[in-house]
Structure formats: structure tokens, C-alpha cells
Amino acid sequence: MKGHIIFLGAALLFIGIFVKLSPQGKGSYNDKYLSLLGSPHSPDLRKEIAQRHRDLMIFHKMLLGRQRTDPEGEPLRILGAEPPPRETLTCQDLSDLSAIDYIGSGFTKLVLRGTLLNGEAIAIKTVHGEGNDVKNCVKAYGDRVGCHRLATYKLQKEIALMQILRHPGVTQLHGQCYVNSEPADLRVTAMLDLGSPLEMIQLLQAPWEERFKVCLELVRLLHYLAHSPLGSVALLDFQPRQFILVEGNLKLTDLDDATNEEISCRQDADCALTFPARSFAVACSTGGTCMGANEKRNLYNAYRFFFTYLLPHASPPALRPLLQDIMNATGDLRFGIHETLKAFEDVLSYYKSGMNQSWTQDLREYSAQKGFRINETTNDFRCWPSYNHQGCLLSMHSATEAAQFCSSHPRCWNFMIGQQRTWTGRYLVSFTSGGARLIPEENSFVYVKQSSDNGSHDVQNIQKG
Ligand SMILES: Nc1ncnc2c1ncn2[C@@H]1O[C@H](COP(=O)(O)OP(=O)(O)OP(=O)(O)O)[C@@H](O)[C@H]1O
Ligand SMILES: *[C@@H]1O[C@H](CO)[C@@H](O)[C@H](O)[C@H]1NC(C)=O
């Protein structure tokens, strides 16, 4: 509710500017608005600004419409939307920010990080005055104010989309600040979840389970976007750098290139979806739009930018046939987003179930020491890719699977199962070499290899304390 009031306040301020600066008080909404920009203006720039203004007003009307139908402060259930955004940060929080630092910038926007009074760090997004979007525009029209305004519409569109598209896979908007600075220039700042860029190289070195998480979260997001309150939304500029990780979760951060308009067409040929390596036929509906093109476009981009790099590589052998099916079906667009999501969720539950593996290793070859953990400072057993760099920390379904792994590595002598779990709920098991010392630790087990053919590594080799 509060978020909506803030939003409403911002929208009113925004609308207030049109009204206040429009002396005649007549003419269309757009005329009123454009008059505040002052002249001279290139007619082309005016046209572009007017178009973006109209596009934005459609989103704003949706948001204000939600506001009106929410008399009790009840979370809205219209249009399949999630409860209203909890925007709590204001212009005051923005001016109180400390430790402001550059994070990144692109064609249109500049992103900084800052620390709130309560110590939490956030990201702030503004128009990048030195970015190529504004620069190119100024070169073409010689109008800095108008060009800044034009770019600001992109940021405003992104803010509106962040409010309308409520999903864990969309970066959360925590607040926005509109400052009307002279001459007739609106400075807009969005306050967002702080994330880190999605580094593909880093992900390729991460355990498969973490790479699968990124793909699954992407698929869940695309499923939502195909059935969003705005209809089927396509990400026109679909690349890993449009995403960030917030506490390990994938979030879309660049929404200014999202569209809910399907391509319009006269015949099927108008609908061909063309990618560098492939193209796909899409049917033109009797209504004159390319049916399902947005969904298909997103899915193929997910395949080519994410799945091909992240999914098959070092995957658990038992999952390979399933993953191969997903790769083949999305790579050929035989699956829609529904089937893709179903296939991913199936992989997840099969993975969580332990994949029907029958481990040949007998856990009785290990002695279980309850209430201990291993002092890992002397451990020199390493594996790759491990959850930690200085050791061998792996995701395991059970102690038996861990025993199987340890027994197949001659230098592994013990493993420890404590409280740590991965995001799928599997155990994070630490494998160590011989000569380890045990430290008392509640709710933790150390399994020690009891080798019959090598007494030197028997349990007495482990010293307690
Ligand atoms: N919330 C955030 N937390 C951390 N980093 C972020 C956040 N939002 C964006 N970034 C970083 O800032 C960069 C620029 O942001 P954004 O993509 O929104 O700008 P843009 O001008 O649209 O860029 P592009 O030209 O890539 O489309 C992103 O590539 C991303 O790495
Ligand atoms: C899917 O499998 C078929 C049949 O084996 C093959 O011809 C096709 O190239 C595969 N497509 C992809 C994207 O791997």
C-alpha cells in the first residue's frame, strides 16, 4: 500500500509538472507535456519523445488502475499480479546514501552502489549522461535536455515494468526518486536490489548444481513472462549481461528492451524468427500477429546464451539423457516454455531424489564418528569443481554416495557431513585426506575409511581432540 502511495506521489509529481508548466491548460496531454520542454526542438525528437510518453502512459495507467481498485489496502489479485511492490525508499534515503561507488554502465543507464543509513547496500540506476544513447541523440539533434528526457523514458519504462512484472526473477525496485531540476529536466533515480554481474566464465567453473540453478531460474522467469500481466513479454536484447545475481538468485535487471507487442504480420513469411545460426517459421494469425513469437524468441535465446554453456557440461551422468532431450527440444524449438519448465522441474525432482542410483559402496567400510567434524587446516585433498577452493566440498545425496566417491579416490580417507545443505537440499560433504584431526561438533558426522589392506590409515590414525 505504502509503495503505491509513493508511486502515486511520484506519478502525481510527474503529472504535476505537465500541468504546472502548461500555460494554456488545453490541448492534448502530450502537447501539454511537450510544451514544457521548451523550444527549439527537432520535430523528429519531439515525435520520439511523444511516442515514448504514450507508451509509458499505458503502463502508468495500468499501475494507477490497480491502485484505484485497491480500496482496502488488500494485495491486488487482478491480472494474475503478485501483491503490490513494497517500495520503501524515498528521495531522502537517496540523499542519505554513503559509500557511493560505480558498478557499471551501458548504452543508456549508469548504475552505482551506495549504503543506506541502516547499513544495507543498494544499487541506484540513473540515465547515463555520458552514455552512447544520449551522446548519439545529442549528435543528431543537438538538444541535450530533449535527449536526456528521451533516455529518461527508458528508465521510467524499466521502473514501471519492475512494478508490473512481479517475479523473483525480476530485480526488486525498492524506491524511486523524481527531482524536477531546471530547466525542465526530470532526474529519475531507481533504487534497486544490489547484485553482482552474471559472469559466465565464473559459472563454468562452478559445480553443475549451481549452473542448473541459473538455468532453472531463467526458465521460471521466462514462463512467467510468457503469461505476465502484460501478456507475453519478449526480451529484445537478451544477453547474460542483462541479468545479475542477488544472493545467488538470478534476476533480470535491464528491462528497457522488453516488449509485450507481438510482431504484426500479413503472412507467415513476415514472422520468420532469425538468429545467427538458425531461423524458425512462426505462423501469422488471422488477427495479424505472429503467434507465440515472443515466447519462442526468449526460449531460443535462453538455449543459445545459457543452456548450451551451462547445462550439459560436467552434468551428473544419470541426468544426461534428460538434459540432452531438453537441449535438443529447445534448440529446435520443439518445446514451448510450458514443456520446458516441466522438463526442468522433472530434472530437479529426479536430481533431488538421488536419481535412482544404486551405490555399490558399502557404508560399513567406514566408521561413523558422531558429534565430530574434521580440522581441515591440515587437509590436502582437493577436487574440482569444489564448493570451496581449499579442499573438496561436494553436493551429495546420501552418506552412501559420499562413501562411493571417497572410495574411488585413493587419497580420500574421511568425509564429514554437517548441517550445510545446497539449494536443492542435498548434503554438502567435505572430503579429506588421511591424518585428519577431529574436533567436537554437535550434529556433525565424520566417516573414516577402515581399510583392511592398509592399517596405517585405520581409524587409530585419526586423533581426537
Ligand atoms: N541492481 C544491480 N546490481 C548490480 N549491478 C547492476 C544492477 N543493475 C545493473 N547492474 C550492472 O550495470 C550494468 C548496466 O545496467 P543496465 O544493463 O540496466 O544498463 P543499460 O544501459 O541498459 O545497458 P546495456 O547497454 O547493456 O543494455 C549491467 O550490465 C549490470 O552489470
Ligand atoms: C535434435 O536431434 C535430431 C535427431 O537426432 C537432430 O537431427 C537435431 O540436429 C538435434 N537438434 C539439436 C538442436 O541438437
Ligand SMILES: *[C@@H]1O[C@H](CO)[C@@H](O)[C@H](O)[C@H]1NC(C)=O
Ligand atoms: C586445527 O589444526 C591446526 C594445525 O594443527 C591447529 O593450529 C588449530 O588450532 C586446529 N584448530 C582447531 C579448531 O582445533
Ligand SMILES: *[C@@H]1O[C@H](CO)[C@@H](O)[C@H](O)[C@H]1NC(C)=O
Ligand atoms: C598405505 O599407507 C601408506 C602411508 O600413507 C601409503 O604410502 C601406501 O601407499 C598405502 N598402501 C596402500 C596399499 O594403500
